[in-house]
Amino acid sequence: MNKKDNKISHQTMLNILNDLSPFNHAxxxxxxxxxxxxxxxxxxxxxxxxxxxxxxxxTAASGRIRLLNDSVMLYFIFVFILVFxxxxxxxxxxxxxxxxxxxxxxxxRKNRETxxxxxxxxxxxxxxxxxxxxxVWAFTFSSIGKSRIISSxxxxxxxxxxxxxxxxxxxxLYLFVYALLMMEARKHIVFIExxxxxx
Numbered sequence: 001m002n003k004k005d006n007k008i009s010h011q012t013m014l015n016i017l018n019d020l021s022p023f024n025h026a027x028x029x030x031x032x033x034x035x036x037x038x039x040x041x042x043x044x045x046x047x048x049x050x051x052x053x054x055x056x057x058x059t060a061a062s063g064r065i066r067l068l069n070d071s072v073m074l075y076f077i078f079v080f081i082l083v084f085x086x087x088x089x090x091x092x093x094x095x096x097x098x099x100x101x102x103x104x105x106x107x108x109r110k111n112r113e114t115x116x117x118x119x120x121x122x123x124x125x126x127x128x129x130x131x132x133x134x135x136v137w138a139f140t141f142s143s144i145g146k147s148r149i150i151s152s153x154x155x156x157x158x159x160x161x162x163x164x165x166x167x168x169x170x171x172x173l174y175l176f177v178y179a180l181l182m183m184e185a186r187k188h189i190v191f192i193e194x195x196x197x198x199x
Contacts, residue, residue, distance in 0.1 A: 008103050008185065012096070013177045016184070019096050020086040027079050027173070034075045035166065038068040054138070057145035060154040065161055072169050073140045080132065080176060087180055100188040121186040128179040135172050 018024045048063035050056040055066045
């Protein structure tokens with residue numbers, strides 16, 4: 001392995017997502033299917049009122065946008081539960097774990113004995129998941145779809161509304177996988193001797 005291979009990168013995040021999915025790119029393929037189906041068959045759901053409280057409160061939205069929001073949000077919840085449970089009960093493969101071990105080689109360790117990065121990493125990962133939960137609650141279980149701000153957005157172009165929904169999903173999926181990366185990384189933190197304590 002060269003020096004570049006020993007770094008945790010966005011490729012590591014993709015490896016984590018694929019490792020915890022039924023097959024490679026399963027989550028992204030599933031999302032593409034969920035995202036485009038409402039546009040393909042949306043004309044058959046013009047009277048769709050929604051399943052979740054947020055979608056039902058989107059009084060200014062078309063049936064197609066309501067269906068899109070329900071599909072994307074419920075799919076994210078499904079992916080979150082599936083991937084998180086896979087991480088808890090199955091864990092990452094040896095190949096992916098090796099990426100973390102290689103990144104924690106002795107000459108790359110930067111943490112002193114007086115530091116406590118594990119706690120910082122843990123709270124950061126929890127904060128990222130809190131953002132996930134807040135996003136899911138706001139756009140699934142709340143009724144803010146009838147608020148003035150949301151209504152003004154929903155009265156605009158369906159294309160831009162779809163872009164908002166797409167951006168929200170991808171951003172929160174990124175934060176979720178990054179949280180898993182941090183949770184795994186904290187297992188491989190190795191301390192070096194504090195220079196002040198050295199003989």
